[in-house]
Amino acid sequence: MAEEQPFALQRHEKLMERLRLHGAVRVRELADALGVSELTIRRDIAALADRGLLTRVHGGATLPTVLDETPARRRRASAPAFTIGMVVPSLDFYWPQVVNGARSAAAAHGVHIQLRGSSYDQAEDRRQILRLVESGQVQGLLLAPSLEGPGVAELIDWIGGLSVPAVFVEREPPRWTPTPRPLEWVRSDHALGLELAVRHLHAFGHRRIGLVLSKGSPTSAHLAAGWHRACEELDLPDDFVVRESVALNVPGHREIIGGIVDRCRRDRITALVVHSDPDAISVAQYLTEQGASIPDDMALVSYDDEVAHLAHPALTAVRPPKTTVGRTAVDMMMARLLEGRNRPVQRTLVLPELVIRASSITSSWQRETPPAG
Structure with a gap:
């Protein structure tokens, strides 16, 4: 058979x-x-x-x-027709929701997901991908390889030449990729998600806003693009951009945050967008310890919404559609496997959601806003 x-x-x-x-x-x-x-x-x-x-x-x-x-x-109760390999760079923060979305879609299609964890390293990505392909058990791949640094073009060319099709997940290769097989991808529209945060703060009266990007994150480039676009369209200064990791487990994070806060005072910054939740919570804790009021003295918006609701006050956050990205990747792969090379290539952006909480709306705005109804 x-x-x-x-x-x-x-x-x-x-x-x-x-x-x-x-x-x-x-x-x-x-x-x-x-x-x-x-x-x-x-x-x-x-x-x-x-x-x-x-x-x-x-x-x-x-x-x-x-x-x-x-x-x-009318779903058949027979054994799965396909097995899809999935390689993600982490099995903890951010990625479990993407994997869960992929697994739920796979169950709906009656197929298996064979998961492998990698690290943010191209050599390890290749190793895990090769193990899946050489096993002969997978008919397609969902991949989130490292696309930073040298060797990216070679890695993409290698993936495009594999014996099974691949869909990139939360990764977007360069626009032109001359590979034997068309490369498809699905990812969160992080740039537009960052715009949601800036426009929200602008709507509540903030005209001096800063951005803190997590150092080394693949998401940072998209967030920076959204930041500059939103600031340009809203006629806001866009020069306050800090690229530092300031989570509680980062050595010297208090000194780094102190420097950011001092610069905020000098530049009259009244709101910060911080990537990601651990970094935003670390900033919130430091501000509170220094006697600052959130959001009256400094409004905060986090980017990720993994644990933003656990902060005090609870943090307004942009929530990437992680589960939907995982589901969409499986749907895309199933369509490719069933319809073959003649199917048009798809490249999909999924819009994040802004979850508004107490950290971004000042007391004065809350008093001026009439109750609903």
């Missing part, structure tokens, strides 16, 4: 190609065109219908419509 799977995939690809071209197909014509029995074509149509990719009709199949709900309700 395992030997027949590649041939079945080829038939599915050709069947979907004809269906997209004509809108409908007939069993007899497909059997003649592909040189197989009508029973084989009926089985192919049934398999694709169970995944919601087409609708079975008498004598053939059509593209699904919004009125057809039966494929989603």
Whole structure:
């Protein structure tokens, strides 16, 4: 049975190609065109219908419509058809929610996720990816490789030439990647998420805002892009950008935060956007110890919303759509596996959410805001 799977995939690809071209197909014509029995074509149509990719009709199949709900309700209880390998740079902060989203989507599709942890290192990324591919057990890869520093072009070219397709997760390779296989990706729109934070602070009267970026984070470049764009559109100064990690476990974090606070006073900064939650909580604790009131003396917005609600006061935070990114990556990979190379390449941005809490709305604004209703 395992030997027949590649041939079945080829038939599915050709069947979907004809269906997209004509809108409908007939069993007899497909059997003649592909040189197989009508029973084989009926089985192919049934398999694709169970995944919601087409609708079975008498004598053939059509593209699904919004009125057809039966494929989603009719899942086979058979063993998973595919196994998808997933390599992430961390198994703790940020990434568990992405992995959970991928696993929930995989369960819905009836496929397995084979997870491997890496580190923010290209050599380790290659090692873990190669182990998955050489095992012969995976038909696709969800990858979050390190795209910082030298060797990025070689790494992307290597991934693009692998024997199985890959979808990048929370990573965006350079716009032009001349690889044998088109590279697809899905990630949070961090730049727009940062804009949400700046526009929120601006709406509550802040005109001198600062940005603290976590040193070495792949997200920082996107956040910086969103920062400069928002400041330009709102006619705000954009020169207060600090690239330092200031979480409680960083040696010398108090001295670093002290320097940031001194600069805030000199530059009359009234609000800070801080990446990520541990750094923002560290800043909040320092300000409170120094007798500053949050948000009256300094408004704070965190970027990540992993533990921002645990701070005192609870921190307003931008929440990247981590679970949705994981689910979307699996959906993208399943479409690629079922439809093949003829499927158009997808590259998807998912919008973060701004969760407003007590750290960004001053007492004066709260008093002036009439109660709802």
